[in-house]
Amino acid sequence: MKLRILFTYLSLLLLFVxxxxxxxxxxxxxxxxxxxxxxxxxxxxxxxxxxGFLFTDVGEVVLKINxxxxxxxxxxxxxxxxxxxxxxxxxxxxxxxESKFIIPDMRSIYFYRNILEGDYTMKNTxxxxxxxxxxxxxxxxxxxxxxxxxxxxxxCTLDVLSYFYYLRxxxxxxxxxxxxxxxxxxxxxEVYSIKCRFLGKEQKxxxxxxxxxxxLKFAVEVIAGNVFKGNESITMWVSDDKNHIPLELESPITxxxxxxxxxxxxxxxxPLNIVE
Numbered sequence: 600m601k602l603r604i605l606f607t608y609l610s611l612l613l614l615f616v617x618x619x620x621x622x623x624x625x626x627x628x629x630x631x632x633x634x635x636x637x638x639x640x641x642x643x644x645x646x647x648x649x650x651g652f653l654f655t656d657v658g659e660v661v662l663k664i665n666x667x668x669x670x671x672x673x674x675x676x677x678x679x680x681x682x683x684x685x686x687x688x689x690x691x692x693x694x695x696x697e698s699k700f701i702i703p704d705m706r707s708i709y710f711y712r713n714i715l716e717g718d719y720t721m722k723n724t725x726x727x728x729x730x731x732x733x734x735x736x737x738x739x740x741x742x743x744x745x746x747x748x749x750x751x752x753x754x755c756t757l758d759v760l761s762y763f764y765y766l767r768x769x770x771x772x773x774x775x776x777x778x779x780x781x782x783x784x785x786x787x788x789e790v791y792s793i794k795c796r797f798l799g800k801e802q803k804x805x806x807x808x809x810x811x812x813x814x815l816k817f818a819v820e821v822i823a824g825n826v827f828k829g830n831e832s833i834t835m836w837v838s839d840d841k842n843h844i845p846l847e848l849e850s851p852i853t854x855x856x857x858x859x860x861x862x863x864x865x866x867x868x869x870p871l872n873i874v875e
Contacts, residue, residue: 627768628703631672634868635767635843638666638674641865642844645807646680647858654858658682658692664764671701673708676760690717698760705765710758710785723787725750725758734785748788756783756790767843771797771815795819796832802874803836805846807862811874812846813839840872 642662647654660680667675680694692715699709710725722745724737732752739745757765762784776799783792798816805812814836833850837843844867847860864871 627705627765629705629768631702633768634702635841636664636764637866637868638664639866640664640868643862643864644845644859645862646682647860649856649858654856656683657686659862660859662763667699668701672703673699673701674764675699676764678760692716696760698758700757700761700764705761705768707757707761710760712786721787725785727752727758736788738788750785750788750790752785752790753783756785759784759786771843798834800839801836803847806860808846808871812836813872813874814846815839815843838871841869842867842871 640663644660644662645656646658646660647656649655658681660678662676662678664674664676667673676696676698678694678696680692682690682692694714694716695712697709697711698707700707706729707725707727709727710723712721712723714721720741722737722739726735728735732754734750734752736748736750737745738748774797776797778797779794781792781794783790785791796818798818801814801816802811803814804810815838817835817837818832819835833848835848836846838846844861844864845859847858849856849858
């Protein structure tokens with residue numbers, strides 16, 4: 600169960616990169632040269648768990664983005680999450696996410712999710728119908744028959760992968776510490792709203808990069824249950840530069856802690872904001 604929650608949050612860490620008031624999320628219009636990323640960018644993260652003072656890396660998540668069409672300009676994103684071979688014997692994870700979005704408004708047009716976490720499986724396929732404000736979805740849980748459903752959406756609702764790149768392109772320079780914001784994401788059978796608090800700016804040592812990075816710091820709400828007590832939050836550090844990539848996240852749970860941290864980056868569009 601702990602590993603399932605760990606990979607769920609690390610696979611979806613893109614949800615929590617940067618959030619602004621829903622009113623503002625509807626107004627983005629960005630040209631390709633102004634994007635915070637470029638084609639062939641790759642981000643790799645370690646998933647870790649701790650029972651005490653030491654964290655153990657149990658797997659990793661890899662995010663890739665590529666431009667696939669010139670007109671309209673379309674980007675294709677994939678995210679792969681998996682446990683390392685040694686930990687497969689305890690709790691095997693093989694999660695795959697795929698998304699397509701177009702610019703200048705960066706709206707989702709397609710989303711696919713195929714997860715294997717221990718003995719739990721789930722598949723989502725979304726086709727976004729913006730003309731009618733709905734998602735035509737196919738949902739299959741475990742070995743049950745696939746279900747065709749419609750999910751209502753508003754102009755501020757996107758899939759989780761599109762949101763990762765969408766939110767990286769928003770201006771957060773005027774945000775005040777302790778401001779609370781809300782994001783809206785579609786997943787499985789419904790649309791979720793998640794609260795996020797901006798805590799301010801911080802310099803943080805990033806182990807894999809062997810240096811300190813200027814960061815934006817956030818706290819994201821969690822839902823009470825078997826793993827979380829309900830009064831904790833996920834803390835996330837995001838690079839305070841034009842890339843706006845998540846560098847580390849950490850959260851206490853009922854037993855131990857969960858952590859996601861960047862291992863490597865490839866083909867960033869801009870230099871990271873390293874502390875001199």
